[in-house]
Amino acid sequence: MATADTTLNCYVYDTTPMREKIAHLNQIMPAGVEVFYAMKANPHPAFLQAAREAGAKGIEIASLGEAEKAVTAGFPAGQLIYTGPGKSSEELRWGVAHGIRTIHIESLTEAHRLQAICTELGKNQDILLRINADFDIHEAQTTFSGGSKKFGIDEEKLADFLPQILALDHLRFRGLHVYAASGVLNVGDLLKNCELVFGMARNIEANHPGTCCDTIDFGGGFGVDYLEEGHDFDPQAYADGLAALIEQYGFGERTFFLELGRYLAADSGWFCTEVLDIKDSRGKKQVICAGGINHFRRPAALAINHPMAIIPMHREKLFPAQEQVRDEAVYFGGPLCTGADKLANNVLMNAVDVGDIAVFGLAGAYGLTMSNLEFLSHERPQEIIL
Numbered sequence: 001m002a003t004a005d006t007t008l009n010c011y012v013y014d015t016t017p018m019r020e021k022i023a024h025l026n027q028i029m030p031a032g033v034e035v036f037y038a039m040k041a042n043p044h045p046a047f048l049q050a051a052r053e054a055g056a057k058g059i060e061i062a063s064l065g066e067a068e069k070a071v072t073a074g075f076p077a078g079q080l081i082y083t084g085p086g087k088s089s090e091e092l093r094w095g096v097a098h099g100i101r102t103i104h105i106e107s108l109t110e111a112h113r114l115q116a117i118c119t120e121l122g123k124n125q126d127i128l129l130r131i132n133a134d135f136d137i138h139e140a141q142t143t144f145s146g147g148s149k150k151f152g153i154d155e156e157k158l159a160d161f162l163p164q165i166l167a168l169d170h171l172r173f174r175g176l177h178v179y180a181a182s183g184v185l186n187v188g189d190l191l192k193n194c195e196l197v198f199g200m201a202r203n204i205e206a207n208h209p210g211t212c213c214d215t216i217d218f219g220g221g222f223g224v225d226y227l228e229e230g231h232d233f234d235p236q237a238y239a240d241g242l243a244a245l246i247e248q249y250g251f252g253e254r255t256f257f258l259e260l261g262r263y264l265a266a267d268s269g270w271f272c273t274e275v276l277d278i279k280d281s282r283g284k285k286q287v288i289c290a291g292g293i294n295h296f297r298r299p300a301a302l303a304i305n306h307p308m309a310i311i312p313m314h315r316e317k318l319f320p321a322q323e324q325v326r327d328e329a330v331y332f333g334g335p336l337c338t339g340a341d342k343l344a345n346n347v348l349m350n351a352v353d354v355g356d357i358a359v360f361g362l363a364g365a366y367g368l369t370m371s372n373l374e375f376l377s378h379e380r381p382q383e384i385i386l
Contacts, residue, residue: 007290010382015050022054030243041261041365048073060259118170130177179219191241222263262365269364278323285330292334292341297371307361315355325352
């Protein structure tokens with residue numbers, strides 16, 4: 001805890017909610033659905049341990065560094081699926097050499113790069129083909145399909161590109177990866193994505209006899225209600241809807257991947273930072289904290305307020321006229337020399353005083369590692385495991 005001469009700046013983690021979510025999803029999802037932890041949300045060893053102990057099928061990785069951390073945490077390479085654009089030859093070679101479960105191809109160049117590596121190593125590799133679908137989800141926090149994207153092969157180019165990929169003899173085509181959007185709260189939107197992907201798989205199989213999409217990766221997309229408006233994502237409704245679609249399309253013998261990060265990790269973490277100053281600027285209070293976007297960048301990056309609370313520390317005032325906050329809408333920022341350093345905008349607070357601790361909830365995902373850690377060379381915040 002901070003003393004009179006130090007400031008408090010830390011993340012506090014309790015992975016109990018994450019463990020409970022993984023266990024619940026494993027219980028309710030239809031047969032064939034496998035839950036992977038997307039470790040980009042939080043690569044801390046405690047979260048990887050929670051994923052393994054709670055029964056996640058494996059880890060979705062997007063770099064060699066993530067692969068090595070996952071293996072160190074106890075996941076064999078055969079439980080890793082490798083997604084993301086721009087995979088280097090070194091990363092692909094590691095995946096092939098270690099027997100990674102699937103590598104998700106993002107382009108013809110990547111397919112040929114992987115073919116050359118497999119030929120060199122004398123190995124075959126299971127792949128999924130990532131598609132930039134010709135549809136998107138308008139209510140999503142972030143979209144990954146529709147329009148010009150760096151992710152995957154455009155759906156309309158499939159007829160030309162897929163035969164070329166199928167001709168690469170060391171690549172074993174297993175199916176599709178179509179990740180339309182992230183942060184979706186409307187279950188119906190994600191189920192519509194599933195239905196469209198099923199239709200895409202059926203068309204591919206009709207147009208390419210002997211080809212089977214026996215594995216389909218829907219990505220993630222389960223949203224988190226950061227504004228706490230009572231619109232939590234309903235996993236049971238999703239499971240029921242997906243089961244109905246699987247039956248409708250006769251896809252009961254297939255495998256389906258869910259790569260979930262934010263949904264699993266968000267409510268297992270809190271960012272805590274000390275209030276160093278409060279000032280009135282042209283009629284608005286600015287609350288300045290010890291940590292800013294260098295430690296917790298997500299609110300500024302996505303222009304949203306996280307749920308927050310204040311822990312009163314009852315510090316003695318430095319001088320009688322020292323500013324305070326009482327029942328007013330204020331702005332929270334950090335100590336960085338940029339106007340982009342914002343933690344919360346126009347948020348109504350009952351009481352805030354210099355020396356209090358501001359606690360930002362739902363900070364277990366895309367917290368510390370998403371932040372501008374080296375900007376201004378402030379000390380890195382601690383990560384405390386409960």
